[in-house]
Amino acid sequence: MDKAMEYIDKLAAKLGVAAEHVYGVLVKQAIANGITNVVVGVILLIAFVLTVRFMIAILTKAEYEEVTHYYGDSKTPVNKYAKISSAGGGSVWVLIIAFILISSVAGLVCLTEGFKALINPEYYAIKEILDTVKGE
16 A cells, blocks of 8 residues: 555656645546446447347237248248247347447446446546556
């Protein structure tokens, strides 16, 4: 911790400002990062909910028509939901499920990190100083 305070003092001396000012700026930056993370997390979770609703709509509203061919019976999409469902031989479902997984996990991580930074910005300011001292 003494190394961190020495670093703050050196940084403040180079910038020509007081060490308290440098620490205050780092605290404000931690708050700004927290707000940004919360906003991004909320946007990702909204995208997650909308994608799940879209997937449920595809599953429940898809309509097919039975068509008999010389080679056998097949289902032909009747409405747009059925066309989306059968597009790409299932690749649409892979993309939807991948997006659902990625958006939910990333959204929760962003929200968690954002709230932690908003609740305790001093910790993140000190962590930033220590990471800089360590050379990370």
